[in-house]
Amino acid sequence: VKEIVDVFKQKGIRATPQRLEVYKVLQNQSGHLPVEAIYEKIKDKLPGLSLATVYSILELFRDKKLAGEVWIKSDKVCFESRPDIHHHFYCRACGKISDLDIPGCAALTSKEVAGNLIEDLQGYFYGVCFKCRSGKK
Amino acid sequence: VKEIVDVFKQKGIRATPQRLEVYKVLQNQSGHLPVEAIYEKIKDKLPGLSLATVYSILELFRDKKLAGEVWIKSDKVCFESRPDIHHHFYCRACGKISDLDIPGCAALTSKEVAGNLIEDLQGYFYGVCFKCRSGKK
DNA sequence: CTAGTTGCAAAAGCTTTGCATGCAT
DNA sequence: ATGCATGCAAAGCTTTTGCAACTAG
Numbered sequence: 001v002k003e004i005v006d007v008f009k010q011k012g013i014r015a016t017p018q019r020l021e022v023y024k025v026l027q028n029q030s031g032h033l034p035v036e037a038i039y040e041k042i043k044d045k046l047p048g049l050s051l052a053t054v055y056s057i058l059e060l061f062r063d064k065k066l067a068g069e070v071w072i073k074s075d076k077v078c079f080e081s082r083p084d085i086h087h088h089f090y091c092r093a094c095g096k097i098s099d100l101d102i103p104g105c106a107a108l109t110s111k112e113v114a115g116n117l118i119e120d121l122q123g124y125f126y127g128v129c130f131k132c133r134s135g136k137k
Numbered sequence: 138v139k140e141i142v143d144v145f146k147q148k149g150i151r152a153t154p155q156r157l158e159v160y161k162v163l164q165n166q167s168g169h170l171p172v173e174a175i176y177e178k179i180k181d182k183l184p185g186l187s188l189a190t191v192y193s194i195l196e197l198f199r200d201k202k203l204a205g206e207v208w209i210k211s212d213k214v215c216f217e218s219r220p221d222i223h224h225h226f227y228c229r230a231c232g233k234i235s236d237l238d239i240p241g242c243a244a245l246t247s248k249e250v251a252g253n254l255i256e257d258l259q260g261y262f263y264g265v266c267f268k269c270r271s272g273k274k
Numbered sequence: 275c276t277a278g279t280t281g282c283a284a285a286a287g288c289t290t291t292g293c294a295t296g297c298a299t
Numbered sequence: 300a301t302g303c304a305t306g307c308a309a310a311g312c313t314t315t316t317g318c319a320a321c322t323a324g
Contacts, residue, residue, distance in 0.1 A: 014279075014322090014323055016322080052280085052316085053279080056315095075313090077314085100251060102250070104244075105243070108260075114237060116235075116262070116267055118263070127256040133253075150303095151297090151298055151299075152298075172289085173288085187306045190306070
């Protein structure tokens with residue numbers, strides 16, 4: 001907890017109970033959570049917590065590189081703890097989103113592609129994950 | 138026009154005036170159009186056209202590989218004429234979306250990544266385009 | 275202190291849905 | 300003829316906004 005406050009201090013943002021809880025959820029979950037799911041996970045600890053507040057906190061985290069934002073499968077935004085550039089895979093069979101690191105591809109690490117300055121980049125892959133392919137669940 | 142009807146026939150879908158117009162807009166525009174923009178472009182020619190119809194037509198086109206669907210910048214869906222796999226670049230300066238072809242990257246053409254079967258893939262790049270970098274508009 | 279945060283409630287989109295009417299084949 | 304498409308209007312959802320009350324530093 002003390003460490004989290006320090007992280008916030010380094011980023012120059014205030015440490016409120018709401019922010020601490022949101023941060024903890026992201027850290028403890030390696031997955032990709034919709035805003036509402038994050039809200040559900042902490043609303044018991046924070047009486048009167050507002051969904052709008054969670055939205056604003058996540059937006060702040062995203063801007064301060066304390067969290068990553070994921071748009072996949074055209075429905076709702078999800079957030080994750082990793083703020084660095086990596087990619088995502090969506091399995092149409094089980095519906096799960098997983099991280100995908102693709103090292104060694106020049107075009108994906110370059111700061112310039114076709115004359116354009118690249119500041120951020122997200123790759124979304126769709127298909128069937130290895131678990132579902134092998135018939136397991 | 139006759140060719141378009143044939144295209145539809147090959148895909149096994151009926152040729153309605155609404156579908157023809159939507160198809161024409163996508164072909165004539167090399168850009169990426171929000172659903173509403175497509176609706177606006179043809180509603181004069183088709184009295185009583187409904188936005189819901191345009192949605193349904195675009196969904197059909199996407200499924201039949203007659204159009205591509207683009208989710209970028211987390212706002213609304215856009216559609217484009219290219220149904221094949223390619224990528225997109227969003228310029229934060231001018232707000233324009235452009236196509237980005239990235240040939241020669243194994244991870245982006247492979248049918249399998251980390252054991253997962255890849256059926257579709259979209260790369261979204263964010264930054265500043267070459268026009269805005271050079272100060273031009 | 276006081277600038278930055280939160281909670282609440284309402285508004286704002288975009289997209290989907292249901293059903294009756296109409297049309298393509 | 301008849302099954303598929305369309306139009307209309309309303310509902311559904313996620314996300315945003317405005318503002319008063321509150322609080323962390």
